[in-house]
Amino acid sequence: MSADRHLETSKPGASPSASASSPPSVDRWREWADAAGCGDRLELEADRSLAASTTLRIGGAAELYAGVHDVEALRWLASRCRELEIAVCTLGQGANVLVPDEGLAGVVQRLRGEFRRFEIDGDRVRAGAAVLVPQLAKQTVREGLLGLEPLGGFPASVGGAVTMNAGCYGTEISELIEEVVLLLPGGETLRQSASELEPGYRRTNVGRRGAVVIEATLRLRRGDAEHGARRLAELNEKRWSSLPAGKPSAGSIFKNPPGDSAGRLIEAVGLKGRREGGAAISDEHANVIVNLGGARAGDVLRLMIMARDAVLRSVGIRLQPEIVLLGGLREAWRAAEAEETNGTESRRREERATGGACT
Numbered sequence: 001m002s003a004d005r006h007l008e009t010s011k012p013g014a015s016p017s018a019s020a021s022s023p024p025s026v027d028r029w030r031e032w033a034d035a036a037g038c039g040d041r042l043e044l045e046a047d048r049s050l051a052a053s054t055t056l057r058i059g060g061a062a063e064l065y066a067g068v069h070d071v072e073a074l075r076w077l078a079s080r081c082r083e084l085e086i087a088v089c090t091l092g093q094g095a096n097v098l099v100p101d102e103g104l105a106g107v108v109q110r111l112r113g114e115f116r117r118f119e120i121d122g123d124r125v126r127a128g129a130a131v132l133v134p135q136l137a138k139q140t141v142r143e144g145l146l147g148l149e150p151l152g153g154f155p156a157s158v159g160g161a162v163t164m165n166a167g168c169y170g171t172e173i174s175e176l177i178e179e180v181v182l183l184l185p186g187g188e189t190l191r192q193s194a195s196e197l198e199p200g201y202r203r204t205n206v207g208r209r210g211a212v213v214i215e216a217t218l219r220l221r222r223g224d225a226e227h228g229a230r231r232l233a234e235l236n237e238k239r240w241s242s243l244p245a246g247k248p249s250a251g252s253i254f255k256n257p258p259g260d261s262a263g264r265l266i267e268a269v270g271l272k273g274r275r276e277g278g279a280a281i282s283d284e285h286a287n288v289i290v291n292l293g294g295a296r297a298g299d300v301l302r303l304m305i306m307a308r309d310a311v312l313r314s315v316g317i318r319l320q321p322e323i324v325l326l327g328g329l330r331e332a333w334r335a336a337e338a339e340e341t342n343g344t345e346s347r348r349r350e351e352r353a354t355g356g357a358c359t
């Protein structure tokens with residue numbers, strides 16, 4: 001099928017912004033980092049598998065993996081990569097990404113150390129980008145600060161949630177943001193309000209700007225801690241009851257089109273339960289793809305292309321991925337999309353030439 005062809009022809013692990021140059025050896029990186037005085041705040045590892053760093057448990061290795069412990073180390077790494085024209089990808093909890101089987105070229109960084117800290121001041125909480133949102137929700141509720149309960153039931157780091165404008169049960173994180181601190185590609189830090197991030201449905205401009213979220217200040221409201229804890233537990237239970245239990249996934253694969261639900265549309269074209277290799281469209285929720293064991297990114301992508309094309313042909317709605325396709329997967333997705341569009345066009349031309357399909 002066409003998806004296979006695109007997967008084979010896509011450049012292994014290449015990121016759209018990746019340059020031709022590869023990172024130097026990990027020893028070289030360590031020498032440079034030590035010389036710059038931040039070697040003790042960078043965990044560097046070559047060819048580290050990324051599967052365990054994603055909730056789907058899928059993906060090849062990072063050419064160079066960097067656990068980054070403070071802003072100075074982050075800034076240094078960004079500037080070194082810029083000089084060497086090496087692509088950098090930031091990973092949070094890996095709960096909304098699909099990593100190619102071939103892995104990712106360049107540097108994959110995860111924020112650690114000081115980025116895991118948060119502090120509460122009045123009705124505000126200032127949280128580093130690596131703080132886990134469920135943990136933050138629990139802690140703020142315990143302190144009688146309400147607002148994060150709807151977002152406490154799924155895996156997310158603060159950085160990933162801000163970048164994706166994560167949302168659930170009618171609340172998006174952008175509604176709670178007072179200020180976000182970004183590290184821009186040029187190395188400057190920038191304070192931004194929520195509106196300056198141009199938040200929309202599961203998107204902001206953070207990724208497009210090549211920025212890294214360093215921290216976010218959320219404005220919550222004072223309320224009853226017990227009531228908050230009950231609501232958090234209820235919403236958490238509700239969230240998980242609609243998801244396939246015990247099977248690795250990345251939550252919703254597609255965004256819901258306006259006025260409809262991607263899950264309903266995929267179910268309506270008969271793809272619920274459809275299996276490709278080790279991956280399957282969940283029996284419980286058709287907008288979730290699960291890893292049944294040994295699934296590959298190619299299996300997930302094939303299911304996504306199948307679902308998108310089937311829904312497009314059936315009702316004319318083009319589903320858009322919510323999951324972030326990394327490396328060559330994005331190109332493979334777009335190539336399959338272009339092929340589907342060309343195929344549809346030529347089918348239409350044929351139909352017009354033969355007087356239509358019904359004649």
Ligand SMILES: Cc1cc2nc3c(=O)[nH]c(=O)nc-3n(C[C@H](O)[C@H](O)[C@H](O)COP(=O)(O)OP(=O)(O)OC[C@H]3O[C@@H](n4cnc5c(N)ncnc54)[C@H](O)[C@@H]3O)c2cc1C
Binds near residue numbers: 167211
């Ligand atoms: C079981 C399950 C249920 C889910 N339910 C929901 C739900 O109800 N609502 C919802 O919105 N999402 C849901 N998701 C998806 C996911 O939890 C969210 O999108 C979450 O915000 C992703 O955060 P993350 O830290 O895992 O980001 P990642 O998946 O690691 O990254 C997502 C994107 O953000 C970028 N990124 C990550 N950190 C940073 C940073 N510090 N700076 C700049 N860019 C960064 C990455 O490069 C990538 O493009 C669910 C996922 C699972 C597995």
